[in-house]
Ligand SMILES: Nc1ncnc2c1ncn2[C@@H]1O[C@H](COP(=O)(O)OP(=O)(O)O)[C@@H](O)[C@H]1O
């Protein structure tokens with residue numbers, strides 16, 4: 699596991715189950731107000747990871763992919779929402795603002811955004827970026843990049859919980 703610097707972590711997941719577990723480890727550490735952006739081609743493992751995030755976060759229903767709607771909301775027992783937005787069909791940040799991105803980001807709860815590159819110009823600077831890449835049939839490359847002090851802290855906690863040290 700190369701630690702490139704305090705803001706960046708790279709590792710390999712060797713199975714879908716491991717990706718679910720990694721997602722759950724991050725999900726259980728997400729706090730209200732947190733933003734996680736997920737990039738990666740079709741089949742890279744975004745939905746698998748997000749399903750794990752939902753488990754760890756404590757969503758009352760399983761988290762799936764928002765294929766036909768832009769945003770899915772998942773509640774947990776304390777009433778907080780995990781929001782999952784898929785920007786694949788958006789063409790600009792302006793379109794994201796038009797569908798209420800600002801209010802979504804201001805609402806209590808945590809936010810996951812797929813295809814953030816579609817709306818980069820309106821995303822908050824401070825966020826956790828996850829870049830997933832296909833390695834072979836069973837392996838996926840992970841690159842986590844923390845932007846801002848909150849996310850450096852989150853990344854450090856995740857690293858300790860996952861890899862020790
Ligand atoms: N290490 C791995 N992590 C995640 N998914 C994997 C892994 N190895 C194989 N897979 C498979 O790759 C596919 C990933 O699909 P999915 O999570 O829907 O990707 P995306 O949402 O990025 O299109 C699933 O069929 C999953 O079983």
Ligand SMILES: [Mg+2]
Nearest residue numbers: 744745746763
């Ligand atoms: Mg998907």
